[in-house]
Amino acid sequence: NAGVTQTPKFQVLKTGQSMTLQCAQDMNHNSMYWYRQDPGMGLRLIYYSASEGTTDKGEVPNGYNVSRLNKREFSLRLESAAPSQTSVYFCASSSQGRTEAFFGQGTRLTVV
Amino acid sequence: SQQGEEDPQALSIQEGENATMNCSYKTSINNLQWYRQNSGRGLVHLILIRSNEREKHSGRLRVTLDTSKKSSSLLITASRAADTASYFCATDPGGTYKYIFGTGTRLKVLA
Numbered sequence: 001n002a003g004v005t006q007t008p009k010f011q012v013l014k015t016g017q018s019m020t021l022q023c024a025q026d027m028n029h030n031s032m033y034w035y036r037q038d039p040g041m042g043l044r045l046i047y048y049s050a051s052e053g054t055t056d057k058g059e060v061p062n063g064y065n066v067s068r069l070n071k072r073e074f075s076l077r078l079e080s081a082a083p084s085q086t087s088v089y090f091c092a093s094s095s096q097g098r099t100e101a102f103f104g105q106g107t108r109l110t111v112v
Numbered sequence: 113s114q115q116g117e118e119d120p121q122a123l124s125i126q127e128g129e130n131a132t133m134n135c136s137y138k139t140s141i142n143n144l145q146w147y148r149q150n151s152g153r154g155l156v157h158l159i160l161i162r163s164n165e166r167e168k169h170s171g172r173l174r175v176t177l178d179t180s181k182k183s184s185s186l187l188i189t190a191s192r193a194a195d196t197a198s199y200f201c202a203t204d205p206g207g208t209y210k211y212i213f214g215t216g217t218r219l220k221v222l223a
Contacts, residue, residue: 004154031209042116042200042215043155050209058210090154092211100145101202101211103154 002026006091006104013081013111021076021107023091031094032074033101034058034066036087043090049074081111116201116214124220131188133217135201136181142207144177146186149198149216158186158199193223 007022025032030051035043035058045058047066055066063085065077074093078085088108092101119134135144143162147155161168161177161184168175174187188195198218202211 033211035213040215043213045210045212048210056210059212092155094211096209100157100160101147101155102157105154106152 004091004093004102004104006089006107008107009105010108011110013078013109015082015111017081018077018079019081020078021089021091021109022073023075023104024073025091025093025102026072027093027095027102028071029093029095029102030071031096032068033092033094034064034074034076035090035092036060036085037090037106038087046076046089081109083111085109086111116203116212118199118201118214118217120217121215122218122220124222125191127191127193127221127223129191131191131195131219131221133186133199133219135184135186135214137184137201137203137205137214138182139203139205140207141179141203141205143204144175144184145202145211146173146175146184147200147202147213149200151197155200188219191219191221193221195219196221 004025033048034046049055049068052071091104094101145160146158149155172189198216200216201214
């Protein structure tokens with residue numbers, strides 16, 4: 001039982017490059033989330049998807065786009081990476097959005 | 113600004129002592145959750161307390177919730193070195209489907 005799987009685990013980008021962070025869950029959860037974690041800031045919600053076919057902005061959506069590809073997969077895209085987007089990105093899922101969330105192991109992104 | 117704020121930001125105690133950390137939030141909620149994060153890893157769910165509950169226990173964990181003060185506390189009894197981690201509270205502001213996390217408490221348990 002893999003839970004929540006994020007790829008890649010590490011990535012270095014140059015300013016202006018684009019990339020997509022992938023997330024998949026095998027728990028048949030309806031809700032999925034993308035967070036970023038910076039030192040001293042805790043986790044901040046970027047986007048979330050309450051159910052398949054819906055996405056909503058979180059606390060810090062600027063510079064990001066998301067796609068809920070199907071019930072299992074929720075991707076995060078950086079169209080033009082900036083050094084301010086250097087962070088650790090976590091994907092999470094939950095069954096109904098009002099129960100415990102399960103987290104992936106994170107993607108460490110550095111933008112130079 | 114973030115919904116939740118944990119206090120203290122950092123806590124250092126001896127093994128066997130109790131650790132208490134607090135969380136304050138800003139808007140109404142349906143539930144409040146506590147998570148643990150070991151260094152560099154993903155978060156792990158510890159306990160969930162609903163807005164109509166005042167106290168909940170799970171093993172060595174005790175969580176209280178005071179909705180009138182918009183605050184919660186997490187007590188870890190008889191702490192162990194393995195409890196060394198960061199602890200975060202998370203709320204669903206306005207009963208939405210999103211979880212908003214606080215800034216966390218870094219707990220260090222000295223053997």
